[in-house]
Amino acid sequence: MRILVSGAGMAGLAAGINLGVTGNDVTIVERADHLRVNGSPVDVRGDALDAARSMNVLDQIHARRVTMTERSQFIDADGTVVAELPVSEISDSEDDIEIPREDLAHVLHGALTPTTSLVFGESIAHLHDDGAGVDVAFASGRQDRFDLVVGADGMHSLTRRLTFGPEGDYLKHLGFYVALTDLPAQRGGDRESSFLNWPGHLIGIARYHDTALGVLNFRSDWIDYDYRDLDAQRRILLDAFAGHDEWRVPEILDAVRNDPELYFDSVSQIHLPTWHKGRVVLVGDAAHCASNLSGRGASLAITGTWLLAQALHKHQGDLETAFDEYETNQRPYATRAQDSAGPGGDLIMPATQQALDARNERLRAMTRG
Ligand SMILES: Cc1cc2nc3c(=O)[nH]c(=O)nc-3n(C[C@H](O)[C@H](O)[C@H](O)COP(=O)(O)OP(=O)(O)OC[C@H]3O[C@@H](n4cnc5c(N)ncnc54)[C@H](O)[C@@H]3O)c2cc1C
Incomplete structure (x- = not known):
């Protein structure tokens, strides 16, 4: 045929x-x-x-x-680790290949x-x-x-x-948006992937091989925009993360402004x-x-x-x-x-400070074994 x-x-x-x-x-x-x-x-x-x-x-x-998810951790605004992400939270089987x-x-x-x-x-x-x-x-x-x-x-x-x-x-919108941006200046260095939360938001750096990727997630109702308009995507992201200059947030937002291959979409x-x-x-x-x-x-x-x-x-x-x-x-x-797909959003970006604290406590208890 x-x-x-x-x-x-x-x-x-x-x-x-x-x-x-x-x-x-x-x-x-x-x-x-x-x-x-x-x-x-x-x-x-x-x-x-x-x-x-x-x-x-x-x-x-x-x-x-x-093995990126084996090295993932949640940090606070100073970069101190507050909880690690056990691989069992992400993967069903050790046969899975990332x-x-x-x-x-x-x-x-x-x-x-x-x-x-x-x-x-x-x-x-x-x-x-x-x-x-x-x-x-x-x-x-x-x-x-x-x-x-x-x-x-x-x-x-x-x-x-x-x-x-x-x-x-x-299309069924799940209430989240996701973005990924290359961070060439962050290549090499640490081996851990680190993620910072505040209620309804996650921003971090995912690392594997020699690559460093800025990761941004936030909760939001459906946003009407032309999904192929890169400038509109940048505006939405910069608004969602405005007012934050802790840890590496400014660097990641700079990458959002400049990356011609920025990936942004609704989680749907x-x-x-x-x-x-x-x-x-x-x-x-x-x-x-x-x-x-x-x-x-x-x-x-x-x-x-x-x-x-x-x-x-x-x-x-x-x-x-x-x-x-x-x-x-x-x-x-x-x-x-x-x-x-349901529980994933609550795991990576809890909606409230109380839910965030509870998530971190639960993960700490898991790592303590
Ligand atoms: C740039 C990018 C980055 C992604 N990053 C992640 C990630 O980090 N994590 C994750 O879980 N999933 C990610 N995804 C989604 C993931 O790739 C898919 O969920 C999965 O692999 C299924 O792939 P797919 O080929 O069905 O869709 P996609 O991977 O979305 O591929 C669709 C392809 O079709 C092309 N296309 C779109 N419209 C047209 C058209 N009208 N004519 C011709 N070609 C067209 C697109 O350019 C794209 O290459 C990403 C998708 C893209 C496009």
């Missing part, structure tokens, strides 16, 4: 591998002009480890594993088959599914026809919007009753974003694209049956991940 994949994040790259090795001619279009590899380390866990093994990428993922997002992207990119091509700076503008194929007009003006379109374009998926309707119909989930319509199917965050609080986004991207490719291969030409099988097999993983 000729398959178009929209988006080259974890789901798009994994789709490229899994659909490529099962004999399809795959084109991935990525809106950015490069792989968007920034972000903090992500986890590959559970059945995604088996899928990664079948994709022949598990050894490389293992080789690049980091890997920098950029490393996972490069491993997946390197495993694309010769039948998969990746086009940067391109995006779908218009789709028309006539039942026998999908005519696609691209933003560049190019036109083409595919047997299948896979939407792997993230939480704010355009493919989903064009096929299923407005984002607001499917996507809930859809079905992930396919006609010849269009959704994978990854576009289908079932569980939010970064679940720690399962990358794993869902890997299992989902693996299950989709297997189902399409098994039911050659019978798309409806293949999509149903994909959804039946992937839905339990997505539901579990979405259900698991």
Whole structure:
């Protein structure tokens, strides 16, 4: 089949591998002009480890594993440690692999088959599914026809919007915002990741290998802004953290002002009753974003694209049956991940001083053993 994949994040790259090795001619279009590899380390866990093994990428993922959450601590305004974050609070199993997002992207990119091509700076503008194929007009003006379109374009998926309707119909805001920014001046130095809280806020520095990342989280009701407007993102963040100059806060806010790759988004989930319509199917965050609080986004991207490719291969030409099988097999993983996101916000940014003190006391008791 000729398959178009929209988006080259974890789901798009994994789709490229899994659909490529099962004999399809795959084109991935990525809106950015490069792989968007920034972000903090992500986890590959559970059945995604088996899928990664079948994709022949598990050894490389293992080789690049980091242990950032084993070295995470909460500090006070002077930088004194007030509690450590035991790894059991984040991870279910010691088999889980934590890997920098950029490393996972490069491993997946390197495993694309010769039948998969990746086009940067391109995006779908218009789709028309006539039942026998999908005519696609691209933003560049190019036109083409595919047997299948896979939407792997993230939480704010355009493919989903064009096929299923407005984002607001499917997005559930969890009440938090998250930002990540590179801190080149903080590279090297300490090995611990340190996080400072005040009620409803977390700001800190995550460290792994030689990298230092500024991490900002805050509680907020939904904010209306153009999610692609970097200046609007900066304004929202600087407002949310205004009036604080303790510890390394000024340095992190400076990075927010200057980082061209700043990552900022709402902590939200996507809930859809079905992930396919006609010849269009959704994978990854576009289908079932569980939010970064679940720690399962990358794993869902890997299992989902693996299950989709297997189902399409098994039911050659019978798309409806293949999509149903994909959804039946992937839905339990997505539901579990979405259900698991709940407590994460209270752990990393308690809403009140009382809740913060109680969190720190609870973590101290755990570390005392
Ligand atoms: C820059 C960035 C940083 C992230 N950092 C973290 C993190 O630190 N921790 C965490 O848990 N999760 C993070 N995430 C989310 C995480 O990557 C996903 O939850 C998970 O890996 C599932 O990936 P996905 O491929 O479905 O979505 P995404 O990773 O969001 O990838 C979607 C891709 O589609 C591209 N795209 C979007 N719209 C279009 C379009 N119209 N046409 C073509 N391409 C398009 C995007 O540029 C992106 O490359 C981050 C996502 C991004 C984009």
